[in-house]
Amino acid sequence: MKGFLGVDVGSVSTNIVVINENGEVLAEKYLRTNGRPIEVVQEGIHEVGRELNGEVEIASAGTTGSARFLASMIIGADVVKNEITAHAVAASAVVxxxxxxxxxxxxxxxxxxxxxxxxxxxxxxxxxxxxxxxxxxxxxxxxxxxxxxxxxxxxxxxxxxxxxxxxxxxxxxxxxxxxxxxxxxxxxxxxxxxxxxxxxxxxxxxxxxxxxxxxxxxxxxxxxxxxxxxxxxxxxxxxxPPHFAVMGAIGAALLAKEAYAKKKGTNFKGFNLRDIKFVTNSFECKGCSNACEVVQFFQNGELLARWGDRCGKWELQTA
Ligand code: SF4
CATH class of the missing domain: 3.30.420.40 (ATPase, nucleotide binding domain)
Incomplete structure (x- = not known):
């Protein structure tokens, strides 16, 4: 069966859902972020995979929330949207x-x-x-x-x-x-x-x-x-709504489903994310008075992305 994954990572909670092609929720997780977004997303995705017991193949994945860019790097998202859009999409689907x-x-x-x-x-x-x-x-x-x-x-x-x-x-x-x-x-x-x-x-x-x-x-x-x-x-x-606590994640999953309808294929890295070592660090750019805090994201030691630079100076050097 095809499924669409939505992940919403905020400072307080990390919500993960998988919906089917009819938009029905197949799995739902509401977790405390506890200042450890990487580990919580890894654990949560693993748990969801275990619950779905190999019966669902993720066709597309989306992320939202204040840590949506980080979450997209961790899971391999196909679509990244802000919370306002994700909540609006999910609410419009219910009512x-x-x-x-x-x-x-x-x-x-x-x-x-x-x-x-x-x-x-x-x-x-x-x-x-x-x-x-x-x-x-x-x-x-x-x-x-x-x-x-x-x-x-x-x-x-x-x-x-x-x-x-x-x-x-x-x-x-x-x-x-x-x-x-x-x-x-x-x-x-x-x-x-x-x-x-x-x-x-x-x-x-x-x-x-x-x-x-x-x-x-x-x-x-x-x-x-x-x-x-x-x-x-x-x-x-x-x-x-019935799934009131995870509407942002549902919105991200619905947006992933929409993206899949336009373009097949997914970047999703699979449910075994626990086996991958993700690390972030940051530095302050001294290029101008904005003094942006630039975050670097590594997967198994390889630099995958940078963000936080307002002018794009460091993003251009993404590996
Ligand atoms: S990343 Fe760009 S905008 Fe930010 S401090 Fe460096 S030069 Fe300035």
Missing amino acids: PGVRTIIEIGGQDSKIIILRDGVVTDFAMNTVCAAGTGSFLDQQASRLLIPIEEFGNYALKSKNPVRIAGRCAVFAESDMIHKQQLGYNIEDIIAGLCEALVRNYMNNVGKGKEILEPVIFQGGVAANAGLVQAFNKYLNTKVTV
Whole structure:
């Protein structure tokens, strides 16, 4: 059977999926990047290969995410696209005609606006921690509640408490203050979810025309409390796709499938990537005041690629 591989490597998570020719997910992995993208991709691809048990032949592979170039070198990708495109492609496959994508991951959040299937606007927030998965993880552990249960607490709330959500520091100190005042935990958590939604809308959502259908994806979409808070704030029903946590990887796989339709053949190096030794190092170019940090990528000791140079000076010398 033919399969299409998508790999999305971000600073927090590395997601790997394989889809079939109908776009159905055959294998899915959500892994922590843990500052070791090379090893995590190698291990993840190996695991996926083991799960597929030799029954799937990768016809084409795509990468996305902040480490998409590195990932493409590791796996031998046929297509490399930014996260905005990958998320938009995946969301459009789940909800044709989707016009707003809310994406909240471990350490950043974004909004993507589409009209007639084309991305017309987007915004990203990588600065404010409030509303991201890592902030929710922290609050859940501070309250001694498993993160999987966090949303269910919010759903039980009758009167969400107003929590200041302007930034993570304010939100946390206000939550502690409300706990000290004796508010029940369900109302505090529901209030936090509402504060995070307000924070999102006032940051990445600012000035954006939010039109239905709206999709909510990224790891944080697992939180039913936030889904409810978005429904309430937007006065609509946001759709959470079945594979909400790995939509970037699904988008990369769909783009790989599209590339295959135009040109057969793949650069994919196979599932046994663990046997290859990949190394990166970097140096600062002193060619001009940009002082670019140029990354070099080696496979089994051979220099395969360089990137990070804004003017292309070092890319031209790629082996
Ligand atoms: S790579 Fe190019 S742009 Fe970057 S510092 Fe060197 S000369 Fe300047």
